[in-house]
Amino acid sequence: MKKQDSPYFSDSTPPSAHSAAIAPFPSRLPHVGTTIFTIMSALASESKAINLGQGFPDFPCDPALIAAVSAAMMAGHNQYPPMAGILELRQAIAEKILALYGKSYQPETEITITAGGTQGILTAVLCCVHSGDEVILLEPAYDSYQPAIELAGGKPIGIALQTIRDQKGQVTSYEIPWEQLSQAINKKTRLIMINSPHNPTGMVWSKADLDRLATLLANTDILVCSDEVYEHMVYDGQAHQSVASHPQLAKRSFLISSFGKTYHVTGWKIGYVAAPAELTHEFRKVHQFNVFTVNTPVQYGITQYLKTAAHYQNLPRFYQAKRDYFRAGLANTRFQLLPCPGTYFQCVDYSALTVPEAKLNESDFCRWLTTEIGVAAIPVSAFYAKPLESGVVRFCFAKQTETLKSALLRLQHL
Ligand code: GLN
Numbered sequence: 001m002k003k004q005d006s007p008y009f010s011d012s013t014p015p016s017a018h019s020a021a022i023a024p025f026p027s028r029l030p031h032v033g034t035t036i037f038t039i040m041s042a043l044a045s046e047s048k049a050i051n052l053g054q055g056f057p058d059f060p061c062d063p064a065l066i067a068a069v070s071a072a073m074m075a076g077h078n079q080y081p082p083m084a085g086i087l088e089l090r091q092a093i094a095e096k097i098l099a100l101y102g103k104s105y106q107p108e109t110e111i112t113i114t115a116g117g118t119q120g121i122l123t124a125v126l127c128c129v130h131s132g133d134e135v136i137l138l139e140p141a142y143d144s145y146q147p148a149i150e151l152a153g154g155k156p157i158g159i160a161l162q163t164i165r166d167q168k169g170q171v172t173s174y175e176i177p178w179e180q181l182s183q184a185i186n187k188k189t190r191l192i193m194i195n196s197p198h199n200p201t202g203m204v205w206s207k208a209d210l211d212r213l214a215t216l217l218a219n220t221d222i223l224v225c226s227d228e229v230y231e232h233m234v235y236d237g238q239a240h241q242s243v244a245s246h247p248q249l250a251k252r253s254f255l256i257s258s259f260g261k262t263y264h265v266t267g268w269k270i271g272y273v274a275a276p277a278e279l280t281h282e283f284r285k286v287h288q289f290n291v292f293t294v295n296t297p298v299q300y301g302i303t304q305y306l307k308t309a310a311h312y313q314n315l316p317r318f319y320q321a322k323r324d325y326f327r328a329g330l331a332n333t334r335f336q337l338l339p340c341p342g343t344y345f346q347c348v349d350y351s352a353l354t355v356p357e358a359k360l361n362e363s364d365f366c367r368w369l370t371t372e373i374g375v376a377a378i379p380v381s382a383f384y385a386k387p388l389e390s391g392v393v394r395f396c397f398a399k400q401t402e403t404l405k406s407a408l409l410r411l412q413h414l
Helices: 015-019 036-046 063-074 087-101 116-128 145-151 178-184 207-217 277-290 296-306 310-331 362-373 401-411
Strands: 111-114 134-139 155-160 162-165 171-175 189-195 223-227 253-258 271-274 345-349 392-396
Touching: 036 362, 063 296, 087 111, 087 271, 087 296, 111 116, 111 277, 116 145, 116 189, 116 223, 116 253, 116 271, 116 277, 134 145, 134 178, 145 155, 155 178, 178 207, 189 207, 253 277, 310 345, 310 401, 362 392
Parallel strands: 134 155, 134 189, 189 223, 223 253
Antiparallel strands: 111 271, 162 171, 253 271, 345 392
């Protein structure tokens, strides 16, 4: 099924084509409808299902963070901040990156506050990709990457992660296809988009992976857009491998991060991009004309809150407990659990379920699971430009234990 034919993507015919009130113009994104996350959240809410689809926590953030933002509003921090974000916040971010990854970014010239990770990614792509440039992305890829490349006039070159299967044909893991990646690089390649911890598969890059990428890119002018919004969700004692910790990659990378993910406030839409001064210079040229800047009181509130590292230091333990609880609940079912070394997403292969719906494609399976079983999930096929069905769906476990418990009760019947 073509993506645009999927029930999860809205009609891509412009309304004007129906009404003839205005002459239709060619769409900039002809194959794009509404995002899978919006569609599944709407279906979950309509069906009163437990929403383990779109990735967001169902528990509140620390009241101290709300108090810090409120205090900033009451103190009158309600007008435009500087275009790149308030300096205090950029300084706090620079200190944090230095402490965690050993790289010193200049707050004045190398860090920009963005309206979340997605805006950071779009802006990074728009500022460096020219018409006809090739941009490599590893699929499954977060759904904003390809449209961002297309809006810049670039050509997305999707390379599928290698799907590893057991003897029964069930998916057990994904691996980086280094050989194909190396073959895809040519003179037209402008940018490569990487994402660790990876949405949707949960896989994380190792230091050896970063080394291998650096070797591939040595002697090229290829830039890197490194989406690290789940940087504090890496489990089992592993360390997150940031491009910031790798000098050869850091010098050519836009590092994208998100406060929404780290502080349980996805609706605040705030993140940042760290990149060498030459890259940031171009980044800000675009940034100033797509959002100009990001709301002031939240910047002050987060600056206050960043002073205590305890929150993000504790995050791996906090989410690992949720991951383990959810996995233990699914362990006795016929769902095949894929590894989850990072992110707050658990992927499962559903092809061995005994219900007839196990034969459905991923989109239809998710629709059925939401409307009939009462648990929403995301089809992993939605993360590929050309549909690739592997019988795998994604659950988000950033939920209260009660929510996970109720969802497990429903899933255990299958
Ligand atoms: N990043 C979130 C996810 O993967 C969704 C964000 C969005 O809905 N745009 O579920």
